[in-house]
Amino acid sequence: MNLDLVLNGARRSVEIDPGESLMDLLRRLGCKSVKNGCDDGYCGACAVLLDGRAVNACLVFAAAAAGRRVDTLEGLAREGVLHPLQRVMLDLGAVQCGFCTPGMVMTALDLLERNPRPTESEVRRALAGNYCRCTGYVKPVEAILAAAAEMREEPE
């Protein structure tokens, strides 16, 4: 069947299988930032924004994205310039093996869109569904707080 969606700001019309998950579709379309960690909704490595809200792409039918906005990590950089959250994650060493990072970034974007001034505890609660298999949670939390401050254009 045919699916029309807006992927990273661009209108796309793609052929999908009616039972296909959004994660499988996005990876098939080349969005390899969408990681298949567990395919069961636990790990959050496949998190993407669906109409601006972070969801596990493995637990959403591709067909459910009809007419909706889907944003993946691939859409964040502008003309080669990283999004502030991406850059701060790198600068502060919040990336170990990197597998969970795209999902954490997309989940954090949902948080910061709604709450530009989160507390550490709010960041931790927002990341409750994003597992890091290197178990490095401190630096991502620090980086998200630092990026939030920068995105508000305030000195940390």
Place this chain on the structure above:
Amino acid sequence: MSLTGITAYLRPQTLEEAYSCLGSGALAVAGGTDVLRHTHVGVHTLVDLRSLPLRYVRDEHGFAVGANATLTDLLEHPGLAAHLDGVVAGMLRAVGSPLLRNAATIGGHLARRRHSDIVPVLLALDAGVTLYEGSERTLPLAGFYAEATGRSRALITEVQIPPAGKDTAAAFLKFSRTVFDFALLNCAVLVRRNGDGRVDHCRIVVGETPALGASVPAAEDALRGTGFDDASIAAAAEAAVAAVAFGGDQRAAADYRQALCRVAVRRCLEEARRRLEERRR
């Protein structure tokens, strides 16, 4: 996991159309978070219910929640988040992760009939549910779980949470391995005291026994009419332990659940009492 063997994905625009789509081999889908985690033998058609105009949370003599409201929609509704000292919001924060709550809908959750922290709280609050089976009817949520089977084609369209006065408090508690794991056991209570401090209405719901949550009338009888003192709370907890048929599964053994139940009922009732007393000050 992408589902195999699916040949059609339908997006009905009206309840009538949706209901007529749900014949043999068809499965209703809302957020998809539960459907995509399981295999479905004999299913070839998915019926996506989210084109139905049922995504709302309304503050109207209590709350009316459309079936397509996500768990996040409930959590982010200021009125509902504040209702009864935040008992609904507090419970929802321990259901799944934000990623799951952004997708899962209340209708889909109630329709799946298993593993729920939401059902005990809604039962304690005496919630109602509206179903569509050719026409709409509204019944208590407890009646929905008592009467229907998993094979019913009835579509859940709305959940109603009745208003509660200042003389009423509720509490919820779950025991689980991590905050958002399925509970090993959970408990929700609602208690209303009359002018002289006696309990004139109460609900004591125990869930994940491992059966879906259900009110425990013997425990409610033990509490109703008492002065809500420590002894009557203990008596209600003992009555619940005696009345519930606990079972064991991979999450917890029956005797462990029994031990948890005694503590859960006591703590929930103590919390409800504390909330009532705080309100009097």
